[in-house]
Amino acid sequence: MPATIEVFTSPTCPHCPSAVKLAKELAKERDDIRVIESSTVTAQGQKRAQKYGIMTVPTVLVSGPSHPQKIGLQGTPPKSSLIKAVEASLGLRVLEEEKREGFFSKLLKKFNIKVKV
Amino acid sequence: MEKYDTIIIGSGPAGLTAAIYTVRYNLKTLVIGQDFGLITEAHKVENYPGFESASGFEIMEKINAHAIKLGAEIVNDTVLKVEKEKKEFIVKTGSKKYQAPTIIIASGTKKRKLNIPGEEEFLGKGVSYCATCDGPFFKDKIVGIVGGNDSAVIAAELIAQYAKKVYIIYRKEELRAKPALVSEIKKNKKIEIINNTNVTKVKGDDVLKKAILDTGNDLELDGLFIEIGTVPVTALTDPLGIKLTSAKFIETAENQSTNVNGVFAAGDITTNSNNLRQMITAASEGSIAATSVFNYVRGIKK
Numbered sequence: 001m002p003a004t005i006e007v008f009t010s011p012t013c014p015h016c017p018s019a020v021k022l023a024k025e026l027a028k029e030r031d032d033i034r035v036i037e038s039s040t041v042t043a044q045g046q047k048r049a050q051k052y053g054i055m056t057v058p059t060v061l062v063s064g065p066s067h068p069q070k071i072g073l074q075g076t077p078p079k080s081s082l083i084k085a086v087e088a089s090l091g092l093r094v095l096e097e098e099k100r101e102g103f104f105s106k107l108l109k110k111f112n113i114k115v116k117v
Numbered sequence: 118m119e120k121y122d123t124i125i126i127g128s129g130p131a132g133l134t135a136a137i138y139t140v141r142y143n144l145k146t147l148v149i150g151q152d153f154g155l156i157t158e159a160h161k162v163e164n165y166p167g168f169e170s171a172s173g174f175e176i177m178e179k180i181n182a183h184a185i186k187l188g189a190e191i192v193n194d195t196v197l198k199v200e201k202e203k204k205e206f207i208v209k210t211g212s213k214k215y216q217a218p219t220i221i222i223a224s225g226t227k228k229r230k231l232n233i234p235g236e237e238e239f240l241g242k243g244v245s246y247c248a249t250c251d252g253p254f255f256k257d258k259i260v261g262i263v264g265g266n267d268s269a270v271i272a273a274e275l276i277a278q279y280a281k282k283v284y285i286i287y288r289k290e291e292l293r294a295k296p297a298l299v300s301e302i303k304k305n306k307k308i309e310i311i312n313n314t315n316v317t318k319v320k321g322d323d324v325l326k327k328a329i330l331d332t333g334n335d336l337e338l339d340g341l342f343i344e345i346g347t348v349p350v351t352a353l354t355d356p357l358g359i360k361l362t363s364a365k366f367i368e369t370a371e372n373q374s375t376n377v378n379g380v381f382a383a384g385d386i387t388t389n390s391n392n393l394r395q396m397i398t399a400a401s402e403g404s405i406a407a408t409s410v411f412n413y414v415r416g417i418k419k
Contacts, residue, residue: 013250014157014174022151022193041253053323055254055340056241074241076151078195080211 064089127223129154131384138407226347243325248272264344
């Protein structure tokens with residue numbers, strides 16, 4: 001099962017095309033990623049943005065079969081950070097931040113993301 | 118490791134114009150950048166020749182397409198480090214390394230922070246540095262904008278299209294934006310100017326709820342946009358020993374060279390063009406840097 005990179009965008013956001021482009025380029029380089037663009041001017045996109053408490057674009061959410069929570073990145077992340085998030089979601093690495101206690105509670109608070117069991 | 122004649126760090130107006138010139142000089146050119154730079158946050162540019170009114174993003178798309186058509190290789194990535202090995206520069210991103218005898222640093226500037234309590238905590242939860250990005254999230258809400266320059270006033274005008282109320286909070290008596298812009302926003306009933314005031318703290322719970330002012334008042338807000346200018350992005354310069362001004366801009370000669378052989382700089386990160394940081398001066402410096410790179414490389418090859 002692939003990792004999912006969901007990029008929240010809006011049509012007036014000048015940094016959003018770079019974030020989408022980065023996600024799509026990474027998906028082309030690997031065969032274990034699918035990319036979704038959620039535009040926050042659509043009803044569906046707004047609903048998803050509200051679900052995760054997103055109030056800024058671009059926001060990139062990464063999820064995968066081996067990581068119980070979505071990993072959230074604000075702004076267009078450096079490619080290396082996006083790769084780390086993808087690999088963590090696929091169980092190929094542990095994020096540095098996760099080695100520190102309290103990471104999950106901080107992530108939950110910041111992104112209103114519930115742990116999936 | 119891939120080798121080039123020049124590696125341009127930054128894909129904004131300076132970097133991409135430099136690429137247009139270096140490619141036409143038949144120099145093998147690589148541009149590494151994450152996006153088109155801060156100009157893309159300008160939703161209306163009316164002083165770039167040939168464009169009566171266009172967004173910064175639209176203009177940059179055309180410049181980007183031009184550079185690609187000529188043969189510039191442009192990589193969407195972040196340069197993490199540049200090292201010098203003998204007469205070559207090794208440019209490292211998170212996953213790759215590239216080599217060239219010359220580099221052009223065109224990494225631009227980033228938004229200046231207020232550095233107040235709560236600013237980091239509520240980033241993306243009410244605090245923003247990009248009106249064109251996040252303005253739409255504040256439909257029918259109350260928003261504050263910190264700053265008094267053109268960007269702050271333009272941001273106010275943009276956000277007022279969505280918000281119920283916009284406060285411009287400025288530390289001095291008079292806004293220093295262009296008079297034409299100021300008179301436009303003064304006509305807008307949704308916009309109120311709070312002058313001689315600083316924001317000292319922001320508070321909230323899951324999201325931003327209020328700004329604490331140094332007048333002793335609290336301002337209930339759903340959003341706070343910070344538009345207090347920019348600072349240069351010079352994270353790469355120290356290891357190379359590049360000379361900076363006291364304000365951390367790169368010191369460049371008229372030909373855009375720096376104190377390090379083979380390193381050139383262009384755009385907002387320099388103090389050339391009489392410190393006029395506009396798209397047109399960035400493009401101009403990019404072309405000058407490119408010409409200097411051409412002369413430098415030609416000197417090596419002799």
